[in-house]
Amino acid sequence: MFVPEFRRRKGESLKQNGVPIDTHYQGVELNTRFSVNGRHPFQVITQWQNPATSEVHVFKSHNIWFDPSNYIHTDTITVFYEKGDLQQYYVDISFLPKLAT
Template sequence: MKNSISIMKYIFCIIGLIIWVQAFYIYKEKQTFLEKLSTVPGIVVDEVETNSPTISFVTKDGTQIQFTPDSNNNPLNYSPGEKVEVLYDPNNPKTAKLNAFFFLYLGILVVGIMGAIFVLVSFSFFRSDYLKRKKKHFLQQNGKRIVTRFKGLQLNMHVTVNSSHPYFICSKWLDSINNKTYVFKSEDIWLDPKDIVIPQEIEVLIDPLNPEEYYMDISFLSVKN
């Protein structure tokens, strides 16, 4: 199960990059298409109840055309008489489009955001792993090793993979200097608790200046035969 989580971060990253590549090619195709279009001024003739304005423009050969932009891609409000910029295909002027960012690039923007979500999720996994390794390395080099008492094995309800939850080990330690009891938690354990052996004494590496920063050494973990 732990390997499945490790693989997920790579899968999310690959999916996000693939989506970004698709968005890039869609953008390039859009740019190639737009280069073939002519640009002329237009004017808003009226505005219906759906807020989709009727646009009137004159082509470069003198033909007057009216069209209504797709209301599903119309995030802007227009008023009658308002001047706009129109893009049209000289071979098919009735398929004209408004020369506005949301009309031209909304689809590409949505695809790009989807890719960004996958990449950011992947990045959060990588960052979390990096910080854990950095913290572990620091404590191994500078931490104080203490012996704690096993407190229990608990289910981590905050993590779910394939409808399953991992467990974590809890232990406690009494700091005799300030008479304060600390509770420590291990990393997630993807094993059936019936199949693992946990000793009553568990070593924990703590930051001498801040016992709240710690790493529980669970290298002792063994599986019952």
């Protein structure tokens, strides 16, 4: 119950105060580590190569309860990360439509 609200606030904070980077869209995957009523959510996967270290970083969006593949018409997706900590990040998929409830 509190986890979605915490993630939303963390994402908003990173969008306002984080460091933006343009990452390369890799695709959409099922998050098989999590399920609700036998269904698995989807995640948007991106990657970025740090020019300072040449390390490749893989980023996964929050869980999405519909397949967003047909709605992604870009090669780059912005990721915001906390300065000095690439493990604290937010994949900005706000361009996707919202799931009707």
